[in-house]
Amino acid sequence: MVEIITPDTVTIRLLGACDGCPASGLTLSEGVEKAIKEYCPEITTITKARGGVTAKPVDGIPVHFVSPFANSEDAGWEYAALLDEIPERQIKVVTVAGNEVILSRFDGKVTCYQNACAHLGMPLDMGEVRNGILICPHHAFEYSLESGECLTAPEVQLQTHAVKVVGNRVEIRFS
Ligand code: FES
Numbered sequence: 438m439v440e441i442i443t444p445d446t447v448t449i450r451l452l453g454a455c456d457g458c459p460a461s462g463l464t465l466s467e468g469v470e471k472a473i474k475e476y477c478p479e480i481t482t483i484t485k486a487r488g489g490v491t492a493k494p495v496d497g498i499p500v501h502f503v504s505p506f507a508n509s510e511d512a513g514w515e516y517a518a519l520l521d522e523i524p525e526r527q528i529k530v531v532t533v534a535g536n537e538v539i540l541s542r543f544d545g546k547v548t549c550y551q552n553a554c555a556h557l558g559m560p561l562d563m564g565e566v567r568n569g570i571l572i573c574p575h576h577a578f579e580y581s582l583e584s585g586e587c588l589t590a591p592e593v594q595l596q597t598h599a600v601k602v603v604g605n606r607v608e609i610r611f612s
Contacts, residue, residue: 541582555593
């Protein structure tokens with residue numbers, strides 16, 4: 438929850454892959470709103486905050502946490518790439534601590550996924566990318582690179598890793 442505006446309004450933030458996901462409106466209305474109204478009937482208006490969370494600068498360099506759920510932990514971050522090496526709505530594949538991961542960028546927001554299809558776990562990096570959609574080269578499942586959501590089988594999604602951007606440095610932490 439981001440803020441409570443008395444007497445009847447709350448603002449919430451959806452975390453991790455929910456933020457920016459095309460299905461987040463449904464999550465908000467069918468899940469979160471129902472639960473809040475059931476337990477707090479005096480709340481009648483629920484709004485959604487967008488975007489990541491900013492954090493304290495590191496050595497004077499601004500930090501932008503793309504994955505808000507990672508905000509409270511400082512340990513375990515690994516360097517992955519420079520921000521300007523990651524193409525907009527395309528992919529960059531890097532190996533970090535022995536893991537192949539896929540990085541993508543959307544207006545300054547960076548996403549990171551394990552290089553493994555949610556169907557049979559096969560590598561995705563040779564797949565075609567069309568306007569932010571990655572198509573698995575094996576059986577053509579389609580994935581939103583912005584949210585990790587599988588557009589072919591909505592019940593599955595890519596394995597997401599936490600990302601933070603410190604200046605031009607992109608760091609990830611394995612989930
Ligand atoms: S392994 Fe990717 S769609 Fe089958």
